[in-house]
Amino acid sequence: MPVLAILIALPLLGALIVGLVPKRRQELIYPLAIVVSLMPLVVAGYILWNFAVGDASFQFAENVTFSTTIGFGWRVGVDGISLFMVALTALLFPISIAASRSVTDKIKTYMVLMLILETGVLGVFLALDLLVFFAFFEIVLIPMYLLIAMWGSENRVYASMKFVLFTAFGSAFLLASIIALGIITGDSVGALASFDFRDMLGVEFTRTTETFLFFGFAIAFAIKVPLFPFHTWLPDAHTEAPTAGSVILAGVLLKMGTYGLLRFNLSLFPEATVEFGFWLALLGVIGIIYGAALAIVQPDLKRLIAYSSVSHMGFIVLGIFALTSQAM
Numbered sequence: 001m002p003v004l005a006i007l008i009a010l011p012l013l014g015a016l017i018v019g020l021v022p023k024r025r026q027e028l029i030y031p032l033a034i035v036v037s038l039m040p041l042v043v044a045g046y047i048l049w050n051f052a053v054g055d056a057s058f059q060f061a062e063n064v065t066f067s068t069t070i071g072f073g074w075r076v077g078v079d080g081i082s083l084f085m086v087a088l089t090a091l092l093f094p095i096s097i098a099a100s101r102s103v104t105d106k107i108k109t110y111m112v113l114m115l116i117l118e119t120g121v122l123g124v125f126l127a128l129d130l131l132v133f134f135a136f137f138e139i140v141l142i143p144m145y146l147l148i149a150m151w152g153s154e155n156r157v158y159a160s161m162k163f164v165l166f167t168a169f170g171s172a173f174l175l176a177s178i179i180a181l182g183i184i185t186g187d188s189v190g191a192l193a194s195f196d197f198r199d200m201l202g203v204e205f206t207r208t209t210e211t212f213l214f215f216g217f218a219i220a221f222a223i224k225v226p227l228f229p230f231h232t233w234l235p236d237a238h239t240e241a242p243t244a245g246s247v248i249l250a251g252v253l254l255k256m257g258t259y260g261l262l263r264f265n266l267s268l269f270p271e272a273t274v275e276f277g278f279w280l281a282l283l284g285v286i287g288i289i290y291g292a293a294l295a296i297v298q299p300d301l302k303r304l305i306a307y308s309s310v311s312h313m314g315f316i317v318l319g320i321f322a323l324t325s326q327a328m
Helices: 003-019 023-050 083-098 107-126 130-139 141-151 156-189 207-224 233-240 243-268 270-296 301-321
Strands: 059-067 072-078
Touching: 003 023, 003 059, 003 072, 003 083, 003 107, 023 083, 023 107, 072 107, 072 130, 083 107, 083 243, 107 130, 107 141, 107 243, 130 141, 130 156, 141 156, 141 243, 156 207, 156 233, 207 243, 207 270, 233 243, 233 301, 243 270, 243 301, 270 301
Parallel strands: none
Antiparallel strands: 059 072
16 A cells, blocks of 8 residues: 555645635635545554664665666655655644634635645655655745745745745755755666666765766755854744744754755765765854844844754754764
8 A cells, every 4th residue: 555655645635625625614624634634644653663673774665666767656655764754744834733623814825835745745745756846846836836925924024035036046056956966866777867866875986976966966955954154034924924933943844854865965075074064064063153143132032943844953963963873
């Protein structure tokens, strides 16, 4: 049974169901959105319960090839790195939707966007094909932008545009790096290209190539973390977003960045990680101190949480690039 495909599709199906509620039955939207948001939590619970501890391979893996020429297809799987991020995502979304009772304006659109956002986040944590990963990485951008722009506070337009521009800048580096990596991987497996993460694990690079690819991925993920000095979009987005949006932003969206660093940078570019990891760890330390110092003086609770997020995400980046078993 394609458990992971079902998990990813359920919020999207829920968004369709909520979107079909007629205008005369608006009172059904809020409870219906909660109910459909609980369905992925049930599936995530099943995956968590049946996950084989001690097995380092990708479990519940699904492989459907769309093109053998370019090595592109539906490839998803879950391992110990992604397992609890999937569970956290499935838990936070129904909580956030339940906490959105105060939203009364365009409530149907709001709930549909929240559910589409959940599909995007789950896809990021489960994708093993890097083109599929990039697609989900970008899908997350659209509903979060609209949630901030439509239901945010006074400076919501500025905050949402800043969020989009920063993320799009990082995504340009990410897409270029993924395409280059796919072509290089294709040469090693006898194809025009291959975007299967598992094929990429065995590829050897020249020092220059590995350095460029490492930073292409690292810039995109550092912006998403956000790592100092790419952090400036977060306080505005976090402060102006609706409450549920702030919860999702701090709870799982920022973790997409550290997940990417751990999953791709460390796994695919080990030599570059050793060579340049110190500088990323240093930026993490700066973020820890800088974020904490600014959090102390914030009179606004949401802005305080935003700067404390910069600080605690710095701890995670430091842990990743300290390259010790204790840090991991």
